[in-house]
Amino acid sequence: MTEYSVLIGGKAGEGINTAGLSIAGLFSRLGYRTYMYFDYPSLIRGGHNFAIIRASEKAIGAHRTPVDVLLAFDQNSIENHRESIHGGTTVVHDASQVMRGEGYGLPLDAIVKEEKAPPITKNSAMLGALARVAGIGPDVLEDVLRESVPAKHLEANLRVARRGYDAVEGVFTVEPLDGPALPVLTGNEVTGLGLVHGGLDSYVAYPMTPTSNLLHFLAERAEDLSLRVIHPENEISVIMMALGLAYAGERAAVGTAGGGFCLMTEGLSLAGMSEIPVTIVVGQRPGPSTGIPTYTAQTDLHFVLNAGQGEFPRFVVAPGDLAETYSWSATALALSWKYQVPSIILTDKTLAEGACSFDLGAVTMHPDREPELWGGTGEYRRYARIKSGVSPLAFPGRAGTIVKANSYAHDEAGFTTEAAGEVTALQEKMLRKGESLKEELSTYPTVRTYGARDAGRTIVCWGSEKWACIEAAEEFDARVVQPLVLAPFPARAWKEAMIGAGNVVCVENNATGQLARLLRQQGFDPGRSVLKYDGRPFAVDELAARLKEVFA
Amino acid sequence: MTPAGRPAGDLISPAENTWCPGCGNFSIEHMMKSAIAELSEEERIPIENFVLLGGIGCHGKLVDYLNVNSFYGIHGRSVPAATGIRLANPDLKVICHVGDGDIYAEGLDHLLFAAKRNSDITVIVHDNRVYGLTTGQYTPTSPAGFRGRSTPGGITEHPLNPLEVMLAAGATHIARGYTRKVQHLKGLFKEAIMHRGFSFVDVLQICATYFNLTDYYNEHAYEMKEDEVDTGRFESALGKIREWDYDREAPIPLGTFYSVGKPIYEEEFRALTADRSDRRALVRNVIEEWR
Numbered sequence: 001m002t003e004y005s006v007l008i009g010g011k012a013g014e015g016i017n018t019a020g021l022s023i024a025g026l027f028s029r030l031g032y033r034t035y036m037y038f039d040y041p042s043l044i045r046g047g048h049n050f051a052i053i054r055a056s057e058k059a060i061g062a063h064r065t066p067v068d069v070l071l072a073f074d075q076n077s078i079e080n081h082r083e084s085i086h087g088g089t090t091v092v093h094d095a096s097q098v099m100r101g102e103g104y105g106l107p108l109d110a111i112v113k114e115e116k117a118p119p120i121t122k123n124s125a126m127l128g129a130l131a132r133v134a135g136i137g138p139d140v141l142e143d144v145l146r147e148s149v150p151a152k153h154l155e156a157n158l159r160v161a162r163r164g165y166d167a168v169e170g171v172f173t174v175e176p177l178d179g180p181a182l183p184v185l186t187g188n189e190v191t192g193l194g195l196v197h198g199g200l201d202s203y204v205a206y207p208m209t210p211t212s213n214l215l216h217f218l219a220e221r222a223e224d225l226s227l228r229v230i231h232p233e234n235e236i237s238v239i240m241m242a243l244g245l246a247y248a249g250e251r252a253a254v255g256t257a258g259g260g261f262c263l264m265t266e267g268l269s270l271a272g273m274s275e276i277p278v279t280i281v282v283g284q285r286p287g288p289s290t291g292i293p294t295y296t297a298q299t300d301l302h303f304v305l306n307a308g309q310g311e312f313p314r315f316v317v318a319p320g321d322l323a324e325t326y327s328w329s330a331t332a333l334a335l336s337w338k339y340q341v342p343s344i345i346l347t348d349k350t351l352a353e354g355a356c357s358f359d360l361g362a363v364t365m366h367p368d369r370e371p372e373l374w375g376g377t378g379e380y381r382r383y384a385r386i387k388s389g390v391s392p393l394a395f396p397g398r399a400g401t402i403v404k405a406n407s408y409a410h411d412e413a414g415f416t417t418e419a420a421g422e423v424t425a426l427q428e429k430m431l432r433k434g435e436s437l438k439e440e441l442s443t444y445p446t447v448r449t450y451g452a453r454d455a456g457r458t459i460v461c462w463g464s465e466k467w468a469c470i471e472a473a474e475e476f477d478a479r480v481v482q483p484l485v486l487a488p489f490p491a492r493a494w495k496e497a498m499i500g501a502g503n504v505v506c507v508e509n510n511a512t513g514q515l516a517r518l519l520r521q522q523g524f525d526p527g528r529s530v531l532k533y534d535g536r537p538f539a540v541d542e543l544a545a546r547l548k549e550v551f552a
Numbered sequence: 553m554t555p556a557g558r559p560a561g562d563l564i565s566p567a568e569n570t571w572c573p574g575c576g577n578f579s580i581e582h583m584m585k586s587a588i589a590e591l592s593e594e595e596r597i598p599i600e601n602f603v604l605l606g607g608i609g610c611h612g613k614l615v616d617y618l619n620v621n622s623f624y625g626i627h628g629r630s631v632p633a634a635t636g637i638r639l640a641n642p643d644l645k646v647i648c649h650v651g652d653g654d655i656y657a658e659g660l661d662h663l664l665f666a667a668k669r670n671s672d673i674t675v676i677v678h679d680n681r682v683y684g685l686t687t688g689q690y691t692p693t694s695p696a697g698f699r700g701r702s703t704p705g706g707i708t709e710h711p712l713n714p715l716e717v718m719l720a721a722g723a724t725h726i727a728r729g730y731t732r733k734v735q736h737l738k739g740l741f742k743e744a745i746m747h748r749g750f751s752f753v754d755v756l757q758i759c760a761t762y763f764n765l766t767d768y769y770n771e772h773a774y775e776m777k778e779d780e781v782d783t784g785r786f787e788s789a790l791g792k793i794r795e796w797d798y799d800r801e802a803p804i805p806l807g808t809f810y811s812v813g814k815p816i817y818e819e820e821f822r823a824l825t826a827d828r829s830d831r832r833a834l835v836r837n838v839i840e841e842w843r
Contacts, residue, residue: 183842193835201825202639224838226828228639228821233665237632240625240662244636247623248603248644252636270626360839396603396621397641404615406624407608415567416616416624 002057004032004174005064006130007084009050010073010094012043018148019071019123020051021355024184025144026127026136027055028357031177034184035467036355037063037537042209042294048076052084057177061321061356061467065539068172069133071126072098073108090171092129094122104129104168111163117156124149124157128164135173138165185358187351187464188214190322191255191281192221194329197365199337200279201250202228204238209293210283210349211255235260239267243276247405249395251333255281258300259290265307268342272312272430274405275340275383275391277371279333284348284463286535295535296349298463298509301518304344305487311427313434315343316487320448320466322358324484325351327365331444337371339390339437346486348509350537351464366444374401382414385425389432438488446490447497451479456502457551460526462486462515465507465538472544476551483515489522498524505530505550509537560589563599567616574764576731576757580649580678581614583734587741588620591645595746602645603637605630607659609651609685610759611678628659631666634673639818645674645745652679656692656712667723667750669817674744674751677714681798682763694763695799711798718752719790719810725751726789727808730773731758732766736806743808749816756804769804772796776807783811 006023010016017038024034032055040049052063067084070077072093078085078101085091091103098105106129108122115121124145131141141161149157185193192214195203205215219229232238235256242252256264261282271278282304286297304316315335319325329345336343374380374394380401384391391412396403404414409426411417450470457478461469469480481497483490498504504527506516511533516526530546532538538546563585571577588602602620606612608627615622621644625633630648638646655663655677666673682700683689690700690707693714697706718726725747729737737755744751756773758766782788789810796802 183839185839185842193838196831197835199831201828202636204636221838222824225834226825226831228825230639232632232635233661236629237662237665240629240632241636241639244623244633244638245640246636247633248637248640250640266626267629270629274623358839360836395641396637397601397644399598399600401600402619402621404622404624406616406622407626408624410624414622414624415565416613 002175004055004134005067006053006069006071007050007067007081008053008071008126009048009077009081011045012040012047012049013045014049014073015120015123016040016049016051019126020053021184022123022127022144022148023053023130024055024355025148026131026140027053027174028184029140029144029181030136030174031179031181032056033059033179033182033357034355035060035062036184037350038353038355039536040294042292048080050077050081060471062471062537062540065541069130071130073122074098075100078102090133092126092133092168106164106167111160115156115159115163117160118153121153121157121160124161125164128161129168132165132168133171135170138162141165182357182359184355185322186213186353186355187322187325187347188353189217190325190358191329191345191347191352192218194326195253195279195333196225196227197326198330198333199251200227200253200333202230202242202245202252203255204230204232204242204252205255206231206235206238206260208257208260210285210352211257211281213353214255214281235263236267239264239271239278239280242278243267243271243274246276246278247396251277251337253279253281253333255283257283257285258287258303261300261304261307269308269310269312270407271342272308272310272314273407275430276405277336277340277342279336279343279345281345281347283352284346286533292535294349296464296509296537297533297535298348298465298514301346301486301514304346305518312430313339313341313437314487315339315341315437315485316346317343317485318346318463319351319484320463320482321351322356323363326360326363328484331366334369335437338369339433340371340393341433341437346463348464354464381412383410383412383426383429385412385429387432388436389429390436434488441485441488441490442492444485446483446485447493448482448484449479449497452477453479453500455479458498458501458504458527459507459547460504460515461507465509468538468540468543469507471540472547475544476547478551486518489518491522494522494524503527503551505547507538507543509533560586563589563619565617565619569617570613571610572761574760575610576680576759577610577614577678579731579734579737580676580755580757581617583738583741584614584676585618587738587745591742591745597645601643602647605634605646605648607650607654609654609683611649611651611654614649628654628657629662631655631659631662631673631675635666635671635818638672639821642818647674647676647745649676649678652677652681652693653683653691656714664717664721667718667721667752670722670724670749670814672749672816672818674747675753676741676744677752677754678757679714679754680757680759680763681765682759684759684762688762693798713793713797714754715793715809716790719786719793723752723810724749724812724814725808726793726810727753728756728806729753730756730769730806732770733773733775733806736775740808747811749814772802773804773806776805780805781809783808786810
C-alpha cells in the first residue's frame, strides 16, 4: 500500500491545525485519501501543538507513529517526536527557532521579513518545503493555497511558499492517483451536515470542546444551510430552547461534551417524560470534571445510557467515521422525531476534531423516516395510548386543537395525574415506544463487521477506534466487530455478528472497559480488554503492538 | 371549538383543582382566562395561538386548569422553552407562568437573559414570597426575618426587588399586580401579552396557608395614576420601582412601570430561515465548495 505520513508541530497560535488541513488538501488534490489527527493542549498561545497527516491510496481513519516528513517550527517539535523519526524521515525545521536542528533548516524569520509577509505565512513556507520534498509540483501547491488562503493574503503566501519550495530538495515522489480530489472534513462538520440532511431547523449549543467547532461551523454556514443557530446562556437553556422549538414543530439539535451534558440531564429527563424529540451530540473527552479538555476519550457511554431520572427509552448511536457520522446523524434526528425520544450521537475529540477525506457519494443513507402527524379527526390527545406507544403529533397554533405537553405523569390528553392505573399505563406506553424503535432498528446496519468470518480472532471496538482496529486487525488476520447503536442495544444483530468469534479482544479509550461492561450486562462475553486512557487515540502501530501481547 | 371569541367559561379544563381554599392563584387563573378570551375577541387572536408554560410549584397547576396549549415544564426552566416556542412560530402568544422560587432562585439566569435579548414572551410571576408546595420555606422575595421551615430563626438575607433586576437586565415591559385587585390585574395581563418584546408582571399573590399578607397588601398597595411614572424613561421607572423594596414598610405601587419598544430577539433570525425548500441541495453545495 502506498502511503505517506507527515507531522507538523509548533506552538499554539502558529496555525498548526490550518497548516495540517492544507497538507491534507495537498495529498487530496493528488487523489489520496487522507486522515489528520490534531493534538493541542488547552491554551491559546505557546505550548506544543502538532498534527499528523496520513495519506493513502485506500480509505483510512487513524494515524501511525513513524512519519516520512517532520515539519518543526520549534525544538519541541523534534524532541517530543523522537519515536516518529526513523532513517527515512526528512526533517525540515525553522532555523530561526531550532538551535539543534537536523535536516533542512529554513530561515523563516528572514524569509517573511524579506517577503514583507505576516508571520502566519511561515506555514506556507513549510507547505512549500513539503511539496518539494515529496516531489509535488508547484502548480498543485499553488492550487491548494488559492483554495485555503483568503484573496487578500494570497500573494504573500504564494511568495513565501515558493521560498520554502526552493530551499529544499526532492527526496521522494508522491505519484498522483486516479481517485477524485475529495474534500477533507472534520467529524464536527460532517455531523452538522448530516443533521441538516435529516431536516434540522435549529442548532442550539453552548461552547465546549470538542463540539465548539460544530457550533462555529453551523453558525458560519447558517445562511447557506437555511439554519437557525443559537448560543444561549448555558446548557440548561440550550436543551430547554430545543424542547420549546420541538414542541412548536421545529427540528432541533444540541451539542456539548460530558460536562455540558451533566447540566442537560434534567432537560433530557423532561424530553423523556413529555415525549418531545431532541437530538443531542455529545463529544467525549477525558473526565471526570474538567479532565483534560482538549483530548480524547470514550468514557461517557454509561453516562449517556443512564442519564436522567426515571425510566424512558432513548436512542444512542456511536459513529466510527465520517460516512457513519453523516448517515447516522440524519437518522438520529429522524428517529428522535418518529419515536418522540431523545437521541444521542456519541462522538469524541478524535472523531469530532480529526479530519478525513469525505466521499458523500459513497455514503449509504438509511431510508427517510417521518413522524406520524395527527390526522385531524376527533379531539386531539397528545399522549394517545395506541399500540406502538407512539402518539401522533400536533403542534400549537393548529385550529381547533389543544396541545398539552407535560413533565408530570399525565393522562392521554396531557393533564397531570397521580392515579395508579394511569401512571402504570403511561410507563408502559413509554416502554412500548422503545420496543417499537428497537424493532425498526432490526433493519438497520446496527452492528458492522470487517474481515473473514472464520478468522478465529475478533477485535471488538466502538466509535473513533474503528479504523485503528481495522488496520491493526490486518496484521493478525482478525475480524473487527463494531456496534454502532448502543441503545436500544441490538442484541440479536450482536449475537449473529459474534458467531464463531474465537479469541475476542475489546479495544477502548477508557480505563474500565465501558463497552465490555455493556456487553456483559447484555449477557455477552466481551473477551479481554485492551485499554488506553491517556487522552490520546491509539496509533495503528501502537495498537498492533498491544494486540500482539493478547493474540500471541 | 371556535377559533376566536370562545366564551371564557369554555377555557376552564376538566382537571380537578387542588389549590388551597383562598389561594391567590384563583385570581390569576380567572384573570388569565378572561384576558385570553377578551384578547381573542378584541384582537382576533385565535385561542389555539396562545401557549401557556408552567414551572414547578403551586403556580404551575394553572396550565392544567385552562383549556389552552400548554407546556408544563420543570423548575425554573420555562423561559428558555418559551423562547424556543416563539422562535419556531411567531404567531404564537407565549406566556410563562412562574413562581418566585421557581424563577428568581432556580431560573434567574434564564429570566435575565430573556430580558437582555428582548425575547417576545410574557412572564407572569406568581410571587407569594414563600415556597408553598414544599411546605413553607423562604424565597428570594421573602422579607428579612421571615421564619420558614428551613430558617426557623428568621432569614438574615434581604429580598431581591425583581422589578429593579428586570429593569437593569433590559426588560422592555415591567408591571406589578395584586391578586385582590382582579380587574386591574386582568388589564396588566392583556397589556403585557400584547406588548411586542419581553414583558414581565410580578403578581403579589397571597399564600393562604404559609404567608398570608392580605392585610399588609390591602393597607399598602395602590394603583398608580397615569402621570405618576413616565413609562418611557428608565430613571422615572427606576425611581417608582424603588418606592417599595419588598422589605421595608412603604406604599406599594401597582401598574406598569416601564414599557418601551426594542428589536425582538426571535425576529433577528428571519432572514436565515427564509428559504428551506431543498436542504439536501444546500448540504451538497456546501460540500462541493471544499473541492
